[in-house]
Amino acid sequence: MKKLLMAMLCLMGVMSSSFAGITITQDGTIIENQYISGQVNVKAHNVIIRNCELDGGGTSLYGVSSKYYDSNGQPYKGTLIENCHIHDYGVGVLAHYTTIRRCNIHDSQTDAIKARDGCLIERNWCHHLGKKVGAHADCVQIRGGSNIIIRYNHFDIPISQTGGSGGYKSNACLMIQPEVSPISNLLIHDNVMEGGNYTVYIERDEAYPIHSVKLHDNLFGPDWRYGPLAGKGPSWKERRVSIDRNYWFDGTFMAINYWDNDNK
Numbered sequence: 001m002k003k004l005l006m007a008m009l010c011l012m013g014v015m016s017s018s019f020a021g022i023t024i025t026q027d028g029t030i031i032e033n034q035y036i037s038g039q040v041n042v043k044a045h046n047v048i049i050r051n052c053e054l055d056g057g058g059t060s061l062y063g064v065s066s067k068y069y070d071s072n073g074q075p076y077k078g079t080l081i082e083n084c085h086i087h088d089y090g091v092g093v094l095a096h097y098t099t100i101r102r103c104n105i106h107d108s109q110t111d112a113i114k115a116r117d118g119c120l121i122e123r124n125w126c127h128h129l130g131k132k133v134g135a136h137a138d139c140v141q142i143r144g145g146s147n148i149i150i151r152y153n154h155f156d157i158p159i160s161q162t163g164g165s166g167g168y169k170s171n172a173c174l175m176i177q178p179e180v181s182p183i184s185n186l187l188i189h190d191n192v193m194e195g196g197n198y199t200v201y202i203e204r205d206e207a208y209p210i211h212s213v214k215l216h217d218n219l220f221g222p223d224w225r226y227g228p229l230a231g232k233g234p235s236w237k238e239r240r241v242s243i244d245r246n247y248w249f250d251g252t253f254m255a256i257n258y259w260d261n262d263n264k
Helices: 002-011
Strands: 018-024 030-032 035-042 048-050 053-055 062-066 081-082 086-088 089-093 098-101 105-106 113-115 121-122 123-129 139-143 147-152 155-156 172-176 183-189 192-195 198-203 210-216 227-232 241-246
Touching: 048 089, 062 086, 062 139, 086 089, 089 098, 098 113, 113 147, 113 198, 121 210, 139 147, 139 155, 155 172, 172 183, 192 198
Parallel strands: 018 035, 030 048, 035 053, 035 062, 048 081, 053 086, 062 089, 081 098, 086 105, 089 113, 098 121, 105 123, 113 139, 121 147, 123 155, 139 172, 147 183, 155 192, 172 198, 183 210, 198 227, 210 241
Antiparallel strands: none
């Protein structure tokens, strides 16, 4: 009852300016202009979290967890996380059927965003990730899912950040690895990306396939450990993964555009 009342107060616009982590259970809840310490769980449809600072204090697992199902096993959908500053969590956002837009996500123990089905990730700045000892932090990690769009983001984890006073341990700007289910209809375009062991890593597992993945029109920086793109698994360069019109920061056409064998 307390959690439901808190969500209803948010919807009516009378929430205090600072509060601890909550669970939202009221459809259509809107939280705006708040300072939040702790984790926000979204167990409702069409929830908006906007213009908020979410501070994990180095102890909370997720800034926003919006990957839940109702009593009938149906996913909650329509979450919008917009113009938020999300920092010092284990992971910034865990989501499905969620739009994550214009957020500044940094100083996570591990990843900035873990995304599954139906996510739109656009115009975010993800940087300074992997504070946990032994972390392999990713800006966006996808272990399964379909109908995901990643566009107009700045993924900023150059290896020059690692080993310094911050001790950041980054792995990839994009980790695409179908460990729990197939990955399909994934569109990645017009992002600026730099850093990681490999900037983009695509793995095709024997059990779960990848298909209809497009990596188009992105800008790549040179500050990575091993390379801008790598893959693992049988025939990962099949035409089901399309790689076209990607460029270095200086405008040079990248050789990775030929890896899918369509010469674009």
